[in-house]
Amino acid sequence: MDPLADFLDGPRARGAFLLRQVMTAPWSVDVRDGAPLTLGVVRRGGAWFVPRTGEPVRLGTGDVVVVRGPEHYRIADSPTRLPQVVIHPGQRCTTVDGHDVSTTMTHGVRTWGNDPDGDDELLVGTYETQGEVGRLLTDALPRTFRVPADDDVTSAAVALLAAELDRDAVGQSSVLDRLLDLLLVHVVRRWLTDLDPASGGASEGANGETGEHASAAGPTTTRGWIGAQSDPVAGPAVRLLHEHPARAWTVASLAHEVGASRALLARRFHERVGQPPMAYLTTWRLALAADRLTTGSETVAAVARDLGWSSPFTFSAAFKRRYGLSPQHYRTHATGAAAHA
Template identity: 35%
Template sequence: MPSGARPELIESPEFFAGGFSWMDALTEAMRAVRLTSALFFNGEFSAPWRFATPAQDKVAPVVSPDSERLVLFHLVIDGVATARTDGHDDVALEAGDIVVFPQGDAHEMWNGRTSKLFPGARLLPQLAKGELAAEKWGGTGAVTKIICGYLGCERHAEGSFLSGLPPIFKINVRSSPAGAWIESAIRHCVSEIDPQRAGRMAVLAKLAETLFVETLCCYIDELPAERTGWLATARDPKIGQALALLHRDPARAWTLPDLARESGTSRTVLVDRFVQLMGESPLAYLARWRLQLAARRLTTTDRKVLQVAYDVGYESEAAFSRAFRREFGVPPARYRRERKAQSVRAV
């Protein structure tokens, strides 16, 4: 089963028809990105209450130091709440809603009127140890139960499955059988008498990632037909197949006729629809994606520059270096040195 695939989709014949489903592009894109995830806070708040979460650059060093991007999310298990990030309308939440902040922006959540903020700093020792923090706080009113988590990833996810997401959005996970099952599993895990016991945090981490994938799937399902961008492209019956093929085998010497044939469409339709949805041609997108993959290999492996060039589909180091410099402003070897130096300084 592909990572993150939903059970009800696996059972449908369309999932296997032609070897692809609309989820394949998402699956392949996520496979190419190093992901970390966790559920880190189990909160029970009695109205009135309010808590604030700082931006990702403040949160990441504590909960996921190796992540370049941090997606923050909160799942409302019981009760109601309101969420807000600067510059956007308030979002009303009820039980089963997950509110997501794809850019990791600072935000607030509350129920009732109070100027007193939950003292989140007292969670830092547990968060730094990778534990699930649990707190009860607030007044004497209605209770809201919230589970908070994150998905950490590399920066180049901005060019694929994080592309085009609004700074804040909500999905009710109970609207799908898979989402309801994931929520039930999370509730069970966090209600354990000893949630820190061996293996429990690993299970919660997998559930956090699965919850995020399911949320993206529901978001894609609800996209208006006129929407453009990466997720809209992944959903398109034919162009989504082309996108999945490029992600599955980026080093292949793709031509437009080959890509069109294996996507089951014409070259004209492929190019026109891809440009309409993505704003660039399939081969232009592939060129950018190859360079993003190369940048990752340069910083995560010791492979020589020439080997990295071959890995992502270039036939010569010179051609690869020219393309890499156009994209990142520096040649590959210097990029590797500078990124490693930055990592050392961060430690």
């Protein structure tokens, strides 16, 4: 599996929050839900995305904005419009002074807003949960980025999602989850294509600037798995580590597999990913382990063995350094939190 496949598996939607937001000016929504990842698509009219820091950006019909939590932001008809509605964790909606408006602003199946016939329509999909793999991989994304409305494949995915939002059939939640994943696939692919210097461009950040993601000289300055994608040395190395995390890798063996010297691999990997190859491997293994501990019934020893640790003791020590809890306590804590969610 390549890192993009791992990325898509990591934040996969499970009971994601989706709705059609329909508004008539003046309107302004202050989003404070802290969700790990949110996609917003303008279906009709327009909107302004206003981050807590940075410049507002105008979203036209068809534009997609991706927001990585937990940052707060506003969506409004004007960049200077003061908030009228606040979205809290759990998608609770109130006025600025705290009065609940969840019911009064609901208009049929998955439709919400101040006017069911409003001029501005957005589709909003929110990933409300995220495992460690998803967190590790989404952390490589910018806080926000925009994909413009000139991609036929993305437009087709949006149209399909929009058509399904009004339905309330058996299994509809699962259908919507998968369609949201499909849209995320296309949006991230498009962003990565534009980010690749070989493609001759870079998608804009939410503030309209590309400098954070691509240098004037060409090579991307984005770190993590994204930074390695277009590199002929670091890219294959990251893919090998993702595909075979349990292998007893060394810098020498990894360099041999990608056909580079140890020195070249070490330098290019650190430049592109932001940490040495073996440090990245440990981080990746621990993220995989954390998710397996919280979603499966394997013993700690089995997880350690399957992911390449020589003993459960060395695994537990590494895990506690990373997450502050032993593997067993981490599992117990996560299971208890899920039961009370």
